[in-house]
Amino acid sequence: MSDSEESMSTMPVLQKRPKISLPANTDGSGDDQDDISSTASTILDDISESSNVPRRGKGKPRIKRPKLQFRYINHVKEDHGLPLFGLSINQLTREGDPIVFATVGTNRVTLYELQDSGKIKLLQAYIDPSTEENFYCVAWSYDEVGLPLLAAAGLRGVIRIISPVTMQCIKHFVGHGNAVNELKFYPKDPNLLLSVSKDHTLRMWNIKTDVCVIIFGGVDGHRDEVLSADFSIKGSIIVSCGMDHSLKMWKMDKEELQAAIESSYTYNSAKTNKPFPTVFQNFPDFSTRDVHRNYVDCVRWLGNFVLSKSCENSINCWKPGGLHDSLADMKPHDNKVTILHRFDYKECDIWYMRFCLDFWQKLMALGNQVGKIYVWDIDVDDPREARYIVITHQKCYSPIRQTAFTRDGSILLAVTDDASIWRWERVK
Numbered sequence: 389m390s391d392s393e394e395s396m397s398t399m400p401v402l403q404k405r406p407k408i409s410l411p412a413n414t415d416g417s418g419d420d421q422d423d424i425s426s427t428a429s430t431i432l433d434d435i436s437e438s439s440n441v442p443r444r445g446k447g448k449p450r451i452k453r454p455k456l457q458f459r460y461i462n463h464v465k466e467d468h469g470l471p472l473f474g475l476s477i478n479q480l481t482r483e484g485d486p487i488v489f490a491t492v493g494t495n496r497v498t499l500y501e502l503q504d505s506g507k508i509k510l511l512q513a514y515i516d517p518s519t520e521e522n523f524y525c526v527a528w529s530y531d532e533v534g535l536p537l538l539a540a541a542g543l544r545g546v547i548r549i550i551s552p553v554t555m556q557c558i559k560h561f562v563g564h565g566n567a568v569n570e571l572k573f574y575p576k577d578p579n580l581l582l583s584v585s586k587d588h589t590l591r592m593w594n595i596k597t598d599v600c601v602i603i604f605g606g607v608d609g610h611r612d613e614v615l616s617a618d619f620s621i622k623g624s625i626i627v628s629c630g631m632d633h634s635l636k637m638w639k640m641d642k643e644e645l646q647a648a649i650e651s652s653y654t655y656n657s658a659k660t661n662k663p664f665p666t667v668f669q670n671f672p673d674f675s676t677r678d679v680h681r682n683y684v685d686c687v688r689w690l691g692n693f694v695l696s697k698s699c700e701n702s703i704n705c706w707k708p709g710g711l712h713d714s715l716a717d718m719k720p721h722d723n724k725v726t727i728l729h730r731f732d733y734k735e736c737d738i739w740y741m742r743f744c745l746d747f748w749q750k751l752m753a754l755g756n757q758v759g760k761i762y763v764w765d766i767d768v769d770d771p772r773e774a775r776y777i778v779i780t781h782q783k784c785y786s787p788i789r790q791t792a793f794t795r796d797g798s799i800l801l802a803v804t805d806d807a808s809i810w811r812w813e814r815v816k
Contacts, residue, residue, distance in 0.1 A: 755788020
């Protein structure tokens, strides 16, 4: 672990359970709304495909509608009234366990439970010792005995590791020179945490042995703030994006990187005066600026394809090289890309607005800056066949910073700039 600004033994314990005001409709009944306004799911055609639908005779085109609809259940509002930037549902649970999620905004990390009755129950809340902190992102993992852990970071660049079981911050990592914009745990190892930062780099940490294992960035790295990153399903490739309009890929299966990960488990700072030999990965295995012309603020893998979003009112589905080229054949100096499809939407031209996929990658959701949520059914053979619905509510009109699905895709959550958390359930 890099030098920290506070000793772990003397680091103040984060405060718990601040008072949070809940609206009167937290019983989930929605009595103050009529049935129409609380179940406003509008089925629409994909914007970019509407002009290509074949017509039959003189009538309107026959369009296959998705069997997709969500209804409003409940919403709560945190008492600070400031933007909630991050949201994450704990997917690492067994069937039958309570559904728990975390939100971050201002210097607070808050945990909730989704109850079967429709209520959103407050469980715990943590306040950072620094009043200047503003958390942007949060991610779930678990320790060696299977107990949940929570990582959170933001404006100050300090990564906090929180144990909901002991209800305290158990570790913190300092190394980034500026704000941390996103956190992701390695799919194959719950101890490896990836952080992306305003300091133009990505870092991989071993949270068990407290060392920074790899730094991605440098000569051919990002030239501006890194905003988002994601692991491929097998964890073999990282894709990252940022304010430099670029998307970069970094292979994780290199011998040098795998050796560094292995040695991070055997390193013991108590037995040596030397710091851990962090590996610097200065050259990405693929880089392009041809997909977007503005800040790229969110990126996710969809199988062997990539979904990326900019401030251009579209999410692009693309892959490096040609359509039939293998990812294993990527070359650092070949920036050719194949764009398969653009998922268009409206009124979302501000940055740091995150879309999400459900666990099985069948649904995709994105909120816009006027409180509407676009939900796509992407369980199709051809992305061009995907259709979407728009979810609205008359009291939801603030920018929606992030959305998240439960593991089975039956519940959709959203957090907004007015400190509200919205719960929608899929109509079966």
